[in-house]
Amino acid sequence: QVTLRESGPALVRPTENLTLTCTFSGFSLDSSGMCVSWIRQSPGKALEWLALIDWADDKYYTTSLKAGLTISKDTSKNQVVLTVTNPDTVDTGTYYCARYHWDTTFFDSWGQGILVTVSS
């Protein structure tokens, strides 16, 4: 059974970096073609794809964020980490991690999401 779970702070200040962790089970990010992605939904807005990391450690990012994004993985811990540098209040939202594969090219399993508020 594939599961993903997001963890991190519920509240961050605009001067702090936001670090979110996706802990998954039921698959390996060492497997050829396997990927994990981050997607968010800001209040009243649509889903927004943010970043993806694949089994080969290749990384891909949205072009639309003012804040900086870094995605990384720790395969031994079955974790993917997303860091949002210098977040703004517009980065408030629910952040989801989801499994993706280069062959199927869709997100088939999602975490429950974590609500993060960026506020001073």
Next chain:
Amino acid sequence: DVVMTQTPLFLPVTPGQPASISCKSSQSLLKSDGKTYLYWYFHKPGHSPQLLIYEGSSRFSGVPDRFSGSGSGTDFTLKISRVEAEDIGVYYCMQTLHLPYTFGQGTTLDIK
């Protein structure tokens, strides 16, 4: 970036009646491998999004057959043959052919 445009943005429906959502992409989602990189997701408030349709027209595992997807190139449609109360929520189209991946604005399906 590829722009995904959904219409309508709000769709009130009567249970038992059909519903249809359009999605248009600013670039073709048909790749030279013959695959169409268009997906439909359903997002119920308080839940995680879930995949309904992949490659434009194939129902994902466990999705009821009242859901169907069609279209090609840049024009796509999601249809629900008979809306049920559990279908209330937001429907998104998404493309994964061109990076960065992009979603439509979402269509909120609500009961009349």
